[in-house]
Amino acid sequence: MDHITAPAGSIAERLDEWRLGLGLWWRSMKEIAGHLREHPLALAGAIVLVIYVVLAVLSPYITPYNINRGNLRERLIPPAWEEGGTWDHPLGTDPQGRDLLARILHGGRVSLTVGVLSVGISALIGTVLGALCGFFRGWLDNLVSRVADLLLAFPYLIFAIGMMAFLGPGFGNLIMALTFKSWVEFFRLVRGEMLAQKTQEYVEAARVSGEGKLAIIAREILPNIYNSIFVLATLRMGYLIIMEASLSFLGLGLPANIPAWGSMVSAGRDYLLTAWWVSTLPGIAILILVLAINLFGEGLRDILDPRLKVET
Amino acid sequence: MIHTPLLQIHNLTTIYPSSRGPVRAVNSVSLTLEEGRVLGLVGESGCGKSTVLLSILGLIRPPGRVAEGEILFRGVDLRQMSQGEIRAIRGKEISMIFQDPLSTLNPVFKVGEQIREALRLHGMMNSGRLPWPFDRQTGRRERERVLQVMAEVGIPSPDDRYAAYPHQFSGGMQQRALIAIALSCNPALLLADEPTTALDVTIQAQILDLMRRINREHGTAIILVTHDLGVAAEFCDSIAVMYAGRIVEKGSVDQVVENPQHPYTRGLLASRPRITIPKEPIAPIPGSVPDLADLPAGCPFSPRCPLAQGVCREGPVPLFEVTPGHTSRCLAHNDFRRDYDWAWTDRIEPGHITDIRTLIE
Numbered sequence: 001m002d003h004i005t006a007p008a009g010s011i012a013e014r015l016d017e018w019r020l021g022l023g024l025w026w027r028s029m030k031e032i033a034g035h036l037r038e039h040p041l042a043l044a045g046a047i048v049l050v051i052y053v054v055l056a057v058l059s060p061y062i063t064p065y066n067i068n069r070g071n072l073r074e075r076l077i078p079p080a081w082e083e084g085g086t087w088d089h090p091l092g093t094d095p096q097g098r099d100l101l102a103r104i105l106h107g108g109r110v111s112l113t114v115g116v117l118s119v120g121i122s123a124l125i126g127t128v129l130g131a132l133c134g135f136f137r138g139w140l141d142n143l144v145s146r147v148a149d150l151l152l153a154f155p156y157l158i159f160a161i162g163m164m165a166f167l168g169p170g171f172g173n174l175i176m177a178l179t180f181k182s183w184v185e186f187f188r189l190v191r192g193e194m195l196a197q198k199t200q201e202y203v204e205a206a207r208v209s210g211e212g213k214l215a216i217i218a219r220e221i222l223p224n225i226y227n228s229i230f231v232l233a234t235l236r237m238g239y240l241i242i243m244e245a246s247l248s249f250l251g252l253g254l255p256a257n258i259p260a261w262g263s264m265v266s267a268g269r270d271y272l273l274t275a276w277w278v279s280t281l282p283g284i285a286i287l288i289l290v291l292a293i294n295l296f297g298e299g300l301r302d303i304l305d306p307r308l309k310v311e312t
Numbered sequence: 313m314i315h316t317p318l319l320q321i322h323n324l325t326t327i328y329p330s331s332r333g334p335v336r337a338v339n340s341v342s343l344t345l346e347e348g349r350v351l352g353l354v355g356e357s358g359c360g361k362s363t364v365l366l367s368i369l370g371l372i373r374p375p376g377r378v379a380e381g382e383i384l385f386r387g388v389d390l391r392q393m394s395q396g397e398i399r400a401i402r403g404k405e406i407s408m409i410f411q412d413p414l415s416t417l418n419p420v421f422k423v424g425e426q427i428r429e430a431l432r433l434h435g436m437m438n439s440g441r442l443p444w445p446f447d448r449q450t451g452r453r454e455r456e457r458v459l460q461v462m463a464e465v466g467i468p469s470p471d472d473r474y475a476a477y478p479h480q481f482s483g484g485m486q487q488r489a490l491i492a493i494a495l496s497c498n499p500a501l502l503l504a505d506e507p508t509t510a511l512d513v514t515i516q517a518q519i520l521d522l523m524r525r526i527n528r529e530h531g532t533a534i535i536l537v538t539h540d541l542g543v544a545a546e547f548c549d550s551i552a553v554m555y556a557g558r559i560v561e562k563g564s565v566d567q568v569v570e571n572p573q574h575p576y577t578r579g580l581l582a583s584r585p586r587i588t589i590p591k592e593p594i595a596p597i598p599g600s601v602p603d604l605a606d607l608p609a610g611c612p613f614s615p616r617c618p619l620a621q622g623v624c625r626e627g628p629v630p631l632f633e634v635t636p637g638h639t640s641r642c643l644a645h646n647d648f649r650r651d652y653d654w655a656w657t658d659r660i661e662p663g664h665i666t667d668i669r670t671l672i673e
Contacts, residue, residue, distance in 0.1 A: 201415040207371055209403030209430050209493065219429075223420045 035303040042299020048292035056112050059105035065089075067106045067259050070097035076275045092277045094267060100277065104285050107261040110254065111289065114171075115241045118178035119233050125179070126186020127229060131217050133187070134194025145191075148184045156181055157246060164252035174253050178240050189232050193225045227304040234297035238290040245286050261286050316387040318533050319345040319368070319501060324381035326360070326367045332605040337363040337376070339557035347500070348531040350524075352544030352565075354580065355554035358601050361537040364554075365503045369406060370398050385501075404434040407494035411506040413486035417478035423489045424474030427458045430496045461492045465522060484515035488522065495526060502526070502534045508543065520547050541580045545569045553577050556602055556612035559631075563638030573640035575617050611642070 036043045055062070075097035078085045085092060091100040133141035151159075160177045167173040197203065198221065206220045247253035248262025256263070261282040268278030326338040338360045345351050353361045367378050370390060383390040385406070390398060410416040418426060431437055437453040455474075462470035465488040478486060487507060494502055504523065508516035524547065526532050538544050544551050544565075551568040553561040553576065561574040572578045579597035599616035602608065611629045614620040624643055631639040 201410055201412060202418040204371075205408075205410060205416045205490075205493075206418075207402070208369060208408040210399040210401070210433055211403075212399065220418055224418070 032300075032303060036299060039299035039302060041295045042303075045292040045295030045297075045299065048288060049296055052108055052289055052292070053112065055105055056108040059102070059109060062105060063099060063102040065099035065102040067098065067102050068257055070094070070099075072097045076271065076278070078275070079277050079281075082277075091281055092275075094264070094278050095271060095275075100281060103259040103264060104261070104282055107259050107264060107282060108285065108289070110258055110260045111241050111244060111286070114174060114178070114244045115237045115293075118175050118182060118240050118244075119237045121175065122179045122182035122236070123186050123229060123233050126183040126188075127190050127222070127225075129183070130187040130190025131194055131222060134191035135198055135213070135217050135221070141191075144187065148187055151181050151184050154181070156243065160243060160247055161250065161252060164247055169251070169253060169255050171254060171258070174244065174247065177247070178243055182236060182240060185236060186229065186232060189228060190225060193228060194221060197221045197224055231297060231301045231304055234293060234300055238293035238297065241286070241290055241293070316384075317344050318347045318349075318386060319343070319535075320382070320384040320387075321364075321368070322382040322384070324364065324367055324383065325379045326363050326372055326376065327379045328376040330605050335604045336557050336607075337604065338367060340381075341554075341557075341559055343552060343559070343562075345501070345533055345535065348527070348533055349550070350527055350534045350536060350548045352548035352551040353535060353537045353554060354539065354541050354544050354551055356539060356601055358604075359554045360557040361554055362505050363557075365408060365505055365535065365537060368503065369402055369408065371402075400434070403430060403494075403499075404436075404497045405499055406501045406503065407497070407499045408503040408505065409487070409490045409494050409507050412510050413483060413490045414478060416490055417486060419478055421477075422475050423478055423481065424455075424458050424462070424470075424476075426478075427461060427489070427493050427496055428454050430493045431457055434497050436497050457496065458492075461496050462489075465489075465492045465495065466518075467492065483511050484518060487511060487515075487519050491519075491522065491526070495530075495532070498530065499532060502532050504534055504536045506538055507536070509538070509540075516543070523547070540584075541569070541577075542584055553580070556604060556607060558612065558641065560613065560641045561639065562631075563634075567635065567638035571634075571638075573634050573638070574613075574642045575619050576613050577640075579616075 036046060070093065074089070074093050075095055077089050077093040077097075079092040079100075080087045080090045082092070089099050089101065091104065094100055094103070129144050133144050159181055163177040163180060164173065167177065194217075203216060203220060206216045211220070244253055244260065245262035245265070248260035249266045251263065251266065253262055254260045264282040265279045265286075268275070268280075268282075271278050321341060321343040324338055324341045325336060328335045328337055341360075341364060343351065343364075353364060355361050363372070366372050368383055368385075368390065370378075370393075372378055378391060381391075385401070390401070393401075417423065421429075431454050437450050437457055459470045459474065462473065467473050467485060467488050473481075473485075478489070481489060491507075502523075507523070508519050511519060520543065523534060523536075527534055536544060536548060541551075541553075545568075548565055550564050551562070552559050553568065553574065555576050561568060561572065561577045568577060569581070572581060576597070583596050597616055602612055602615060608614055608625060610623075610625040610627055611617070611620070614624040617624065619642075621643075629641050629643055631641050633639050
């Protein structure tokens with residue numbers, strides 16, 4: 001076995017260890033990929049998702065156009081396949097004469113960043129609070145659970161609209177507004193799992209071997225819950241991307257100089273009859289991304305954790 | 313120098329509050345265990361055996377609590393220790409193995425890593441020269457020790473099994489892995505909570521063999537909790553029989569098994585099917601364990617006891633010394649044996665119930 005071949009303390013040993021760790025990670029990834037083959041829809045979702053990420057990362061190199069400065073002489077050019085379209089602007093231009101492809105690709109960056117960040121932060125907050133509350137119960141649990149109930153009693157969009165109206169548009173504010181309620185889902189999931197896991201015998205065994213409480217939470221129990229958290233994170237991401245688009249649509253999301261899909265849809269409303277592509281194409285981009293995320297998330301749920309049920 | 317036993321328990325009482333008043337899960341239990349010996353704690357489920365073990369380790373979950381008593385480990389009272397002090401003892405000086413090995417191992421970690429974790433927790437392999445991340449030798453030595461322990465408990469090809477997950481092990485191998493975790497720090501005392509109950513009979517024998525070897529080779533004292541008097545008789549030096557939170561009979565294996573004094577002990581012996589006598593009807597003890605929140609005033613076994621008389625139900629029964637080192641909590645003597653006709657008592661050879669009253673007078 002490779003974990004004992006190299007001499008003690010050598011760099012080769014360190015490398016061996018990393019290689020072993022990497023190998024295990026790679027193997028579990030391959031395992032998930034193998035399962036994905038049995039879920040064709042999830043596989044399709046995963047592929048679309050990868051394409052989105054690649055396009056978003058590479059967007060500055062794909063189209064030469066500035067995303068904010070348009071050429072008014074080229075305003076409202078239809079997509080290339082329509083009559084009057086040109087391959088200079090494959091997806092056409094918007095009322096300000098800006099290239100739609102460039103803006104949609106950049107919008108993908110924005111949506112994915114907002115989605116990943118807000119899901120990541122809410123998962124972090126929800127997991128920490130859920131783990132502590134589920135394990136220790138007591139007044140902290142009472143307090144946080146009541147706050148969570150309170151937050152759940154608000155309709156999400158109205159809540160976010162209120163917050164954004166109060167805070168004003170901005171990247172940080174948007175993340176805050178999205179996170180402010182979204183952590184509750186993670187909190188409830190982790191807390192529930194914690195209540196179930198902490199009665200398991202391996203927790204008792206860890207106590208018997210002299211492990212401290214925080215170590216038991218972080219090193220024994222949480223690794224058993226990661227799968228569920230990961231699945232929930234994927235499913236929540238689609239939801240939060242829609243939320244971001246809705247807020248941007250209402251002009252409450254990001255500042256005007258950042259092209260978000262929601263604000264692009266909103267900008268094209270007045271031209272729906274004359275230039276349908278301005279609104280429709282970003283809308284389709286949202287649709288496909290969220291659909292892909294959800295399909296992938298559902299598949300992941302079946303693969304990793306058949307027990308978990310998430311209502312949205 | 314005064315001789316101190318490894319473990320001495322005096323009047324241990326553990327209470328769980330309930331809606332119907334406090335439940336004495338463990339009631340004035342006293343035990344002594346010498347260095348390197350094996351003690352069997354025998355009784356039906358719910359009689360407080362496991363609670364004794366958890367009380368020793370200070371792991372009774374609130375609202376339960378150890379109400380009174382002393383638990384002297386090498387002469388020091390574990391109950392007086394701070395959380396930090398007792399955590400340093402758990403897993404290092406006193407470790408424990410459980411009934412269901414699969415659920416006791418953490419499902420998401422490799423078995424080898426779990427054994428290593430036990431070592432790391434108590435810094436067993438630290439060279440002490442440099443703190444952890446800079447000390448390259450520690451990890452190396454930990455892994456060597458893990459492989460050594462795995463080989464010692466009889467896990468074949470430890471190199472390969474190091475990176476296996478618990479569910480890839482068979483039940484017997486899982487229990488061996490648990491024993492490896494418990495043994496990794498070379499404890500002086502091993503608490504075994506029904507370690508063989510969930511296993512096949514052949515595997516049971518192997519695990520018991522392994523534990524006996526550990527006991528001999530390392531001088532590890534063992535408290536074996538089991539409901540199987542046969543297992544205890546085979547494995548232990550001395551036996552304590554518990555009923556409803558109390559010890560009802562205590563003595564060396566020979567004394568308790570060859571010459572059982574308490575009717576409950578005899579009932580346990582008679583409840584075992586014997587392979588040497590085919591188709592022999594099993595004679596179970598009639599009735600069931602009493603409600604611990606609502607114990608009868610006298611002997612808690614009296615409702616099920618064929619020998620019970622009025623005296624038995626009147627007040628608490630003390631432990632009588634039958635022969636030196638052999639005690640029994642029963643008032644029964646020859647006078648009581650008038651008209652019992654329980655099948656199970658017929659199987660006990662007559663003359664076994666000595667006249668305890670004459671002994672104490």
